[in-house]
Amino acid sequence: MSDPHQAGSRPDAGPAVDAQWPERVVELAAAWHAQPDPARRERLLGEMWLLLNAAIRRYLRLHGHRYGTARPEDLEDIASDKSLDLLRRIDSEQWNPATVKPGQLCAFISTLARNGLIDHYRVHGSKRREQVDAADSAGAAAPTVLRPRVERTEYRAERARFVSAIGDCAALLSKRSRTIWFLRVLLDLPSRQIAHHPEVNMKPSAVDMALSRTRTVIRNCMSEKGFEPDDTPPGVFSALWEAFRAELPDIRPGEEDQ
């Protein structure tokens, strides 16, 4: 593994694309300080919150991989605490990302994540860590099958056909139903969480009812196209996300921050 602080600087990695998120954090922080409108400030805050959370989790995973893995719910808590801490520092101008280079920003977030992980183990002791390690060892005992890096053409064609069919079938649903279907079937989020999603905003019982109907519609439609519910081929998630991302709108760069 190359230097964890250098985002996107892995010459041996797959596609050579420089990471953009550190610069986006810098832009957002600058816009946050310059923006007088409270509603827009809140939107900027929301986007920074999502981005900082993702960045901290990225480094928590990296350090967890080196120093010991925490449970997912613990990682979530640490990421949440540290993101909030960072936002408060930005707000009080104790820390101004606009004055640092993207590499320094990554180093700072990396340190923050590592310290968060160490503090977490200090507070909760090593018991949880041992539990996680034991679980990992049990998992490691199973032989790992590396899937082929390059796959056969017919798999790709079949996957493309599947994604196209799902897209056609999902077009029969309302926007909200499509979102619910995506959040449950592909992301496996529970109804209670889906109900609170900003694009859904329903009660959990209503989510369940909508989901039941939606599943029937998709199942029937896919059957007509010659697919069975269990046909979902591996590796189609990114293609489905691409097809569904219009249902999960968020702030787009340059739209709301200026």
Place this chain on the structure above:
Amino acid sequence: MSEYLEHPNHVSEDQLIDLLNNLLDEKARRVILDHLSACVLCDEHFLLLVRERESLRTQLAPRISSGEIVMPNYTTPPVMPLPRRRARWVGAALVVAAAAAFLLPHLFRPEVSGADSYWLPNPDQQTLASLQSPDAVSGLQKALSAYDAHDLERALALMDNVRIPEDNVEADALRGVYKASALVNTNRSEDARRVIDGVDITALPSAWRERANWIRYLSIRGGRHDKDSRALLRQLTDSPGDVGRMAREERSRLAGD
């Protein structure tokens, strides 16, 4: 996940974060997506990131309160108590009376100019009865009367005030279609589109789904969604009944323009 982290040929998590946050230009986005389509582990890791992000979005984001950034707590909306059995029967009886009083005049309503864009669905008694709440029946009845009298601002206000239990998606969808129709007829097409997009059309009886799509067409025609509206109109010309007829007439009219 560790397998993903260990492998040097995988797309980096930084790049996945960029993809997820729409920070890549089209060319870079294509490169990453092509890689994901061939790398199952990367695809799985991307799923994890999307899940984390959308899960985070289901929680309330930090807010500014009294000049400080704070984490708000969930405030679960109050759950409306279920009506008692007797109240349901009273509600059902009211619904039948309301539906009869409301439907009869419309069965004989004469065709008027522009009536195609002034959609009035024929709500069946079963759906109205499913409201299971005298307040809802009474509120909807008033809203429908205002709608019928073309007093659309009042109709919209009344529709917003109708208290429909949130798990009653059929009734909610019905109200949504009425509301969108009222918005179309007050030239608020964008609002109408937003409302109709939020309607769970699959919750409606099949005949009304066509009506709902017609309202959707009316809300997007002539706007910046022209390509979508033409495709939808083409689809609706195959519909049976009034919607198919209106769609075919509209298509002929557009061809003649």
